[in-house]
Amino acid sequence: MSDSWLERADRALLGNYYPARLTLVRGEGCRVVDDSGRSYLDLIGGIAVNSLGHCHPAVVRAIREQCGTLMHVSNLYRNPWSVRLAEALSAHLPGSRAFFCNSGAEANEAAIKLARRHAATTRGPGRDVLVSAEGSFHGRTYAALTATGQPKYREGFERLVPGFRYVPYGDLGALAAALSDDVCAVLLEPIQGESGVRLPPPGYLAGAAELCARSGALLLLDEVQTGLGRTGTFLACEAEGVLPDVVTLSKSLGGGLPLGAMLARGEAAKAFVPGSHASTFGGNPVACAAALAFLEVLESENLLSRVRETGEWFMGELRGLAARKPKVLAVRGRGLLIAVDLAVPAKEVALAAEQRGYLVNAVQEQSLRFAPPFIVTREELAGFLAALEDILA
Numbered sequence: 001m002s003d004s005w006l007e008r009a010d011r012a013l014l015g016n017y018y019p020a021r022l023t024l025v026r027g028e029g030c031r032v033v034d035d036s037g038r039s040y041l042d043l044i045g046g047i048a049v050n051s052l053g054h055c056h057p058a059v060v061r062a063i064r065e066q067c068g069t070l071m072h073v074s075n076l077y078r079n080p081w082s083v084r085l086a087e088a089l090s091a092h093l094p095g096s097r098a099f100f101c102n103s104g105a106e107a108n109e110a111a112i113k114l115a116r117r118h119a120a121t122t123r124g125p126g127r128d129v130l131v132s133a134e135g136s137f138h139g140r141t142y143a144a145l146t147a148t149g150q151p152k153y154r155e156g157f158e159r160l161v162p163g164f165r166y167v168p169y170g171d172l173g174a175l176a177a178a179l180s181d182d183v184c185a186v187l188l189e190p191i192q193g194e195s196g197v198r199l200p201p202p203g204y205l206a207g208a209a210e211l212c213a214r215s216g217a218l219l220l221l222d223e224v225q226t227g228l229g230r231t232g233t234f235l236a237c238e239a240e241g242v243l244p245d246v247v248t249l250s251k252s253l254g255g256g257l258p259l260g261a262m263l264a265r266g267e268a269a270k271a272f273v274p275g276s277h278a279s280t281f282g283g284n285p286v287a288c289a290a291a292l293a294f295l296e297v298l299e300s301e302n303l304l305s306r307v308r309e310t311g312e313w314f315m316g317e318l319r320g321l322a323a324r325k326p327k328v329l330a331v332r333g334r335g336l337l338i339a340v341d342l343a344v345p346a347k348e349v350a351l352a353a354e355q356r357g358y359l360v361n362a363v364q365e366q367s368l369r370f371a372p373p374f375i376v377t378r379e380e381l382a383g384f385l386a387a388l389e390d391i392l393a
Ligand SMILES: Cc1ncc(COP(=O)(O)O)c(C=O)c1O
Pocket: 047, 102, 103, 104, 105, 106, 108, 137, 138, 139, 140, 189, 193, 194, 222, 223, 224, 225, 226, 250, 251
């Protein structure tokens, strides 16, 4: 087998991903290495997953230790690591209890099921409509896909799950109009990540929470991309002073291992009873031990303030670049979830950046997204800014 990994991948793996240009074989801190030995600064971090950088020693240690202690037991039994993780997460959504799964889509799937069951058991039948936003992204499983307010992801997969309704993101009037008596829940991202880091107008989340409370619908916040410190607070909704009924998490939660969580509080937490929902691997000891290590480092290294400071500085520099280079049309973001709109194809810029040793993501045709590890330094980002200026010259 002398073919490259890329050629072998194209033969061996299904064609659902765009062809890749790199095969990555190693990572440490903010850098990854390809199969030719070339090193790159990773400014997308496995799509907002590698928040502590690659192979953080504390996470690696926790995983190694856990693998030699207990790897899997299923949910026929309890395990201490999932209990400790649920307790730790509950501190960030007071009064909440956790359900663990393996991905963001699964966490949203659980939230949608919980919302329907909550409405069915507390308000009676016929209240199964879920309202989500245009431009949203909630994952690829059927209910999460149906909730995803971007037709391009749904094409060819009809028929979708019945009972979903879409509203323009950021428009409280439209949300109020959509909240008829048959609505069980509203599902929103605090910032829309996949559609290009779109921030709603200030007060939108608080307004949505108020509308939900008045109508009896639950507010479900998809913090799969924005949560766990990515935007500079543990949950993005904290910055808006909003306390949702349900929060979904994944991405960096497992420190690089697959792990998702749904946190539910108040009456919503009572909607699942024994047998309502399950996942064989949910709460897996190794993934939970990795998550506990991730949370500990987040706190002990005071990374939230670092995310805020580095993010502000980086966005300021990008805005300076926009002032000098008309090809940079806009800069958006919060913390270390940032996008720039360009007057040129983002894929071409991402390729040119890759050739200069920087990994960035063309999240939309004309938008680049950055979700670097929280430990990225100003010097590293300054190197990228110089490369970007050169590319745009
Ligand atoms: C906001 C949001 N929700 C859900 C998902 C789906 O997560 P996963 O790919 O782990 O299923 C994503 C993935 O990018 C996301 O950004």
